[in-house]
Amino acid sequence: MSTPPAKRATTVYLYELAWILPSIAIPVGMLAALAVTAFGAGIHLPSVEGRVPATQVAQHPPFDAPGVKQTGPGQYEVVMTSQIWAFAPSEIRLPAGSTVTFVTTSKDVVHGLLIPRAHVNVMLLPGQISRVTARFEKPGEYAMFCHEYCGIAHHTMWGKIIVEPRS
Amino acid sequence: MIARATHGRLTAAYLAVALVALLGGVLTGLAQALEHAGINVYPALAPAVQSYYHGLTLHGVLNVLVWTTFFICGFLPFVAIEALGVPPAARRLGWPTFWLMTGGLVLAAVPLVGNAASVMFTFYPPLKAHWAFYVGLTIVVIGTWLVTLQLALTWRVWRRANPAVRTPLPAFMALATFAMWTIASLGLAAEMLFMLIPWSLGWVGGTDALLARVLFWFTGHPIVYFWLLPAYVSWYTLMPRQVGGRLFSDPLARASFLLFLVLSTPLGFHHQYTDPGIHEGWKLVHAFLTFAVFFPSLLTFFNVVASLESGGRARGGRGLVSWFVRLPWGDPSVAAQVVAMLLFAFGGIGGLINASFSLNRLVHNTAWMPGHLHLTVGTAVTLSYMGITYWLIPHLRGRALWSRRLALAQVWLWAGGMVIFSNALHRLGLMGMPRRTMIGAAAYVQPEWKPLLPLVGLGGAVLTVSALLYFANILLTLVASRTEYPYGVAFAEAMSGADHAPAIFDRWRPWLVLAGVLIVLAYGPSLVRLIAETPLDTPGMRVW
Numbered sequence: 001m002s003t004p005p006a007k008r009a010t011t012v013y014l015y016e017l018a019w020i021l022p023s024i025a026i027p028v029g030m031l032a033a034l035a036v037t038a039f040g041a042g043i044h045l046p047s048v049e050g051r052v053p054a055t056q057v058a059q060h061p062p063f064d065a066p067g068v069k070q071t072g073p074g075q076y077e078v079v080m081t082s083q084i085w086a087f088a089p090s091e092i093r094l095p096a097g098s099t100v101t102f103v104t105t106s107k108d109v110v111h112g113l114l115i116p117r118a119h120v121n122v123m124l125l126p127g128q129i130s131r132v133t134a135r136f137e138k139p140g141e142y143a144m145f146c147h148e149y150c151g152i153a154h155h156t157m158w159g160k161i162i163v164e165p166r167s
Numbered sequence: 168m169i170a171r172a173t174h175g176r177l178t179a180a181y182l183a184v185a186l187v188a189l190l191g192g193v194l195t196g197l198a199q200a201l202e203h204a205g206i207n208v209y210p211a212l213a214p215a216v217q218s219y220y221h222g223l224t225l226h227g228v229l230n231v232l233v234w235t236t237f238f239i240c241g242f243l244p245f246v247a248i249e250a251l252g253v254p255p256a257a258r259r260l261g262w263p264t265f266w267l268m269t270g271g272l273v274l275a276a277v278p279l280v281g282n283a284a285s286v287m288f289t290f291y292p293p294l295k296a297h298w299a300f301y302v303g304l305t306i307v308v309i310g311t312w313l314v315t316l317q318l319a320l321t322w323r324v325w326r327r328a329n330p331a332v333r334t335p336l337p338a339f340m341a342l343a344t345f346a347m348w349t350i351a352s353l354g355l356a357a358e359m360l361f362m363l364i365p366w367s368l369g370w371v372g373g374t375d376a377l378l379a380r381v382l383f384w385f386t387g388h389p390i391v392y393f394w395l396l397p398a399y400v401s402w403y404t405l406m407p408r409q410v411g412g413r414l415f416s417d418p419l420a421r422a423s424f425l426l427f428l429v430l431s432t433p434l435g436f437h438h439q440y441t442d443p444g445i446h447e448g449w450k451l452v453h454a455f456l457t458f459a460v461f462f463p464s465l466l467t468f469f470n471v472v473a474s475l476e477s478g479g480r481a482r483g484g485r486g487l488v489s490w491f492v493r494l495p496w497g498d499p500s501v502a503a504q505v506v507a508m509l510l511f512a513f514g515g516i517g518g519l520i521n522a523s524f525s526l527n528r529l530v531h532n533t534a535w536m537p538g539h540l541h542l543t544v545g546t547a548v549t550l551s552y553m554g555i556t557y558w559l560i561p562h563l564r565g566r567a568l569w570s571r572r573l574a575l576a577q578v579w580l581w582a583g584g585m586v587i588f589s590n591a592l593h594r595l596g597l598m599g600m601p602r603r604t605m606i607g608a609a610a611y612v613q614p615e616w617k618p619l620l621p622l623v624g625l626g627g628a629v630l631t632v633s634a635l636l637y638f639a640n641i642l643l644t645l646v647a648s649r650t651e652y653p654y655g656v657a658f659a660e661a662m663s664g665a666d667h668a669p670a671i672f673d674r675w676r677p678w679l680v681l682a683g684v685l686i687v688l689a690y691g692p693s694l695v696r697l698i699a700e701t702p703l704d705t706p707g708m709r710v711w
Binding site: 012013015016019020023024026027028030031034035037038041043044045046047048049051053054055084106108109110112114116117119120121122123124125126127128129130131143145146147148149150151152154155156158 | 218220223287291293294373375376377380415416418419439440441442443444445446447450454455458459461462465466469473519523524525527528529531532533598599601602603604605606608609610611613662663667700701702704705706708710711
């Protein structure tokens with residue numbers, strides 16, 4: 001090797017430094033971008049919303065009265081339960097431009113609620129209340145799927161949200 | 168150098184179990200891919216495979232749990248002992264550990280094969296498998312702890328004889344990997360021992376889905392580093408030499424493994440962004456830590472590529488690109504691992520999207536996830552392990568690989584099949600197709616999914632052909648190869664060697680303490696609250 005060892009080590013050291021600094025900057029920059037977009041757009045993840053006894057979901061409010069309820073102008077609350085292998089209610093009608101809060105849980109095993117067109121994606125765990133809010137702007141049919149394996153007929157567990165044009 | 172007979176046989180035994188598992192996983196995987204393409208082969212597979220979900224559980228458990236774990240327990244102690252140059256300290260521990268793990272595997276396999284544990288490799292309760300499934304898997308985990316013990320005892324013997332020398336890099340990396348895993352696996356062990364096993368045996372009446380998921384993901388994210396780091400060991404300590412170059416920086420390699428040791432575990436909530444019952448603020452903390460662990464990944468990317476570049480340039484490569492072309496692409500071990508790295512770049516980018524606090528909701532539990540997992544564990548890990556076996560199995564057998572050409576064809580078929588398969592699944596996920604779902608039988612298939620579903624089947628078929636070529640080549644190497652293969656593991660030398668690393672890089676306690684502190688900070692408050700307020704009242708169900 002023509003280069004003396006000491007100099008070689010210095011060169012390696014400089015290259016290391018030239019890489020380490022951007023390697024710190026890249027994740028920090030990404031995280032900053034993420035924080036700005038998440039908080040700027042008001043994106044919230046499911047958080048602690050309380051428990052219901054896993055074996056007596058239907059006896060406990062709000063799950064003793066599932067269904068759609070208007071809570072304000074253009075504001076709705078959907079109380080929904082999931083069980084093998086159906087959502088209840090499994091067909092929901094809403095007017096276009098609604099802001100909808102889903103209050104849901106599972107009566108048996110782990111399920112999920114995925115409404116791709118409305119960016120709803122939440123796990124439904126027995127014993128836990130899941131609460132997520134979404135906007136339904138355009139009229140049309142929004143499919144909702146169970147997206148966690150919940151037994152032999154998992155692929156039959158789905159429902160629809162029908163968003164009707166404002167009259 | 169240690170004689171071949173002393174520890175090579177044990178490594179070979181672990182590899183044998185790993186390969187049998189991989190074969191089972193590959194065959195069940197094909198049926199799933201074809202199902203998505205509209206070809207339902209399950210009626211023909213009964214009673215061996217009783218449903219789509221039975222097959223899917225077999226595929227997941229065999230490939231991501233068994234193939235990886237047994238490969239790692241064979242490969243890492245092998246390189247560690249070769250690098251240290253001392254025999255395993257607890258000789259009597261070696262074979263009993265292997266038989267314990269294999270016994271645990273058989274115990275878990277009985278209900279698994281019999282469709283009494285079709286709960287996926289994540290086994291979320293209250294889906295309730297047969298107790299033997301949980302007990303068997305727990306025994307396998309305990310076996311991995313004994314491997315850690317063996318490595319630590321062996322290192323201590325070596326250290327007494329070499330007090331002033333830096334731990335050889337391959338041994339250092341093997342120790343760091345097993346130390347990380349041993350800490351990380353405590354979550355899974357707690358879930359098994361305190362929740363799933365007593366519950367499946369009927370000693371306690373109920374369980375809790377959320378607490379079980381928190382404990383599972385305590386282990387479930389770092390387990391991907393447990394799979395990945397052995398591939399990194401090969402990329403750092405073996406490949407630079409295989410390509411005719413040198414490792415760029417030994418200290419930087421140590422730094423990245425120490426960071427993996429410290430940062431791999433306290434970030435599991437990024438798998439639970441969509442779970443209720445965990446405070447949003449703690450999810451954000453775990454998001455921060457997930458992006459922190461991207462740092463050692465970037466260090467690895469740079470160091471490994473710079474090392475490959477030194478090989479490409481030593482082979483006459485000039486300029487920005489031609490060093491890459493000059494790499495020894497005719498060596499299947501090298502080709503497999505470089506291709507694995509290339510596809511891993513996309514897996515890494517996808518992983519950042521998954522870990523993103525805000526973007527995760529677009530992809531969580533959709534087909535995007537198996538698309539991602541097949542680039543990472545299915546390619547970065549599996550194709551690298553295949554590349555490793557292309558030199559390791561001839562090495563252990565003393566006979567050259569049966570066919571280099573067949574091996575090269577296998578590598579490129581894997582790459583092609585994976586590009587088709589994984590791309591289709593990623594796109595289907597973005598269109599909202601759920602994962603782990605018998606799509607061919609679903610009533611809700613959306614029109615925009617339909618053009619992509621056949622590609623899942625096609626990609627899966629190409630991957631299966633590739634895997635079968637791999638198994639044929641390995642089998643023929645064992646039984647039909649006549650060319651002698653010389654014994655002697657040669658690790659890469661470094662441009663900047665171990666003596667340039669700070670002395671603290673060769674101490675374990677500060678890093679283990681730091682790892683523990685971060686785990687307590689990141690998990691402590693949520694775990695304490697959940698354990699205090701969670702009644703174990705959810706009954707189990709067998710609904711498959």
